[in-house]
Amino acid sequence: MKDEINSQPVKHVIEHIKKQISERQILPGERLPSERKLSELLKVSRSHVREALQKLELYGIVKTYPQSGTVVSEFSKDQLDTMITDALKISRYDFSSLVYVRVLLEIEVCKLCAMNRTEEDLKNIESTLVELEEKFDTDLRVEKDFAFHQAIAQGGHNPVISSLLLIITPDILKYYQKYKVCAVPQKTVHAEHREMLQKIKDRDKEGMKELVLRHLSNLIDFAKMSAKGDIPEFEYGHI
Numbered sequence: 001m002k003d004e005i006n007s008q009p010v011k012h013v014i015e016h017i018k019k020q021i022s023e024r025q026i027l028p029g030e031r032l033p034s035e036r037k038l039s040e041l042l043k044v045s046r047s048h049v050r051e052a053l054q055k056l057e058l059y060g061i062v063k064t065y066p067q068s069g070t071v072v073s074e075f076s077k078d079q080l081d082t083m084i085t086d087a088l089k090i091s092r093y094d095f096s097s098l099v100y101v102r103v104l105l106e107i108e109v110c111k112l113c114a115m116n117r118t119e120e121d122l123k124n125i126e127s128t129l130v131e132l133e134e135k136f137d138t139d140l141r142v143e144k145d146f147a148f149h150q151a152i153a154q155g156g157h158n159p160v161i162s163s164l165l166l167i168i169t170p171d172i173l174k175y176y177q178k179y180k181v182c183a184v185p186q187k188t189v190h191a192e193h194r195e196m197l198q199k200i201k202d203r204d205k206e207g208m209k210e211l212v213l214r215h216l217s218n219l220i221d222f223a224k225m226s227a228k229g230d231i232p233e234f235e236y237g238h239i
Contacts, residue, residue: 013052099223112156121155
């Protein structure tokens with residue numbers, strides 16, 4: 001109940017931004033008001049504004065630039081409306097089910113990326129990985145990790161799978177942040193990410209399943225624990 005109450009100010013901020021975009025008061029490429037102004041205008045705390053903007057950024061609806069503020073992404077109005085509607089949805093799915101689907105999709109997109117990636121995709125993936133490594137010890141770690149995995153998904157050139165990951169991953173990330181799920185040593189994470197990148201460069205899809213399962217093992221173990229035995233088929237050996 002407490003989480004639901006706390007989510008209302010965040011939802012209020014997102015609804016306000018959606019209305020501004022729908023009524024074309026803010027156009028793609030234009031900057032949103034500052035956190036302080038939105039906080040004063042909507043009578044919510046700046047932390048709620050920040051959380052709303054982070055959620056919108058995870059969905060690719062806005063992009064925040066240091067010293068420049070937050071800008072609406074260059075999508076059509078219909079695309080933005082659809083994406084914001086997705087961002088507003090309150091997930092009714094349990095965490096273990098979300099993780100199960102994410103693992104299935106991650107294995108597939110990594111294989112697809114190894115087969116279908118272009119040179120431009122490689123540059124994008126490597127760029128997001130470098131950014132993640134640079135920001136690993138900051139509050140941006142989770143966001144940058146999401147961007148890296150999304151770059152791989154885009155490199156698979158299957159927009160349906162990429163969109164599905166885009167929809168479910170932010171809900172999983174909330175658990176990352178709340179329960180500190182991803183307490184994996186930095187050296188291990190970097191090595192696994194670099195291994196993924198190398199397999200994609202080499203167009204080597206073999207062993208990708210094992211690599212993804214190893215990379216997400218901490219998350220999988222946490223999801224199994226959260227299921228408390230209620231999901232007997234929560235095993236990955238048959239994937």
